[in-house]
Amino acid sequence: RGFVRVLFRIFLRLEIEGWEHLPPGGPLIVIGNHFSIYEAPLLLTFLPYGDRLTWLAATELQRSAVLKYLIRLYNITPVWRGQPDRAALHRALEWLAAGNLVGIMPEGGVDDSMRQLTRAGIQLGLHDGPNSRLDAQLLTPRPGAAYLAVRSGAPVLPTAFLGSENIAANLRRLRRTPVRMIIGPVFGPLTIDPTLPKTERRERLD
Numbered sequence: 001r002g003f004v005r006v007l008f009r010i011f012l013r014l015e016i017e018g019w020e021h022l023p024p025g026g027p028l029i030v031i032g033n034h035f036s037i038y039e040a041p042l043l044l045t046f047l048p049y050g051d052r053l054t055w056l057a058a059t060e061l062q063r064s065a066v067l068k069y070l071i072r073l074y075n076i077t078p079v080w081r082g083q084p085d086r087a088a089l090h091r092a093l094e095w096l097a098a099g100n101l102v103g104i105m106p107e108g109g110v111d112d113s114m115r116q117l118t119r120a121g122i123q124l125g126l127h128d129g130p131n132s133r134l135d136a137q138l139l140t141p142r143p144g145a146a147y148l149a150v151r152s153g154a155p156v157l158p159t160a161f162l163g164s165e166n167i168a169a170n171l172r173r174l175r176r177t178p179v180r181m182i183i184g185p186v187f188g189p190l191t192i193d194p195t196l197p198k199t200e201r202r203e204r205l206d
Helices: 002-011 039-046 059-063 065-073 086-097 112-119 144-152 164-172 198-205
Strands: 012-017 028-031 053-058 077-079 101-104 156-162 177-183
Touching: 002 012, 002 039, 028 144, 039 053, 039 101, 039 156, 039 177, 053 086, 077 086, 086 101, 086 144, 101 144, 144 198, 164 177
Parallel strands: 012 177, 028 101, 028 156, 053 077, 053 101
Antiparallel strands: 156 177
């Protein structure tokens, strides 16, 4: 992590705000916007939780030998996007129950045009769509983060990134990218009355 921090400091003009909002530990769910492939690595690298933080990441990243190695190194949990991946959710809930932290991007992907494919169970590689959302507009979130929050009772730590959508293009031009990483105050825990009808519970989750 120390080595990767140095790389990020070299290639980015990184500002981090909101350190005072960080709790000492878990259980905790970390969320953030997903304008590029770089937000989760930045959080895994700079948040001071080490191996107590796992991240839910697309299982198709394991196609790359390098990324597969990093998934093991960083204790990342592969998840089948767009499908009810019960094994990944079970591991995440166990991880939270043990007082640890789970990270997840509620938007579920960088490129909204890929959603229909992932919902059909198709695994997409890194090069099957854009790795940056250049308009930097939030997508409608998927319910996975809310589901974990309600099921586990763990509070949520929100983070936001500004400028991360420009990292890939600037790297190709050997330019440093200004990026702000903002850590917000913890909120929750979130609850939904279990006696409500299933359709209403799902509406509240969404």
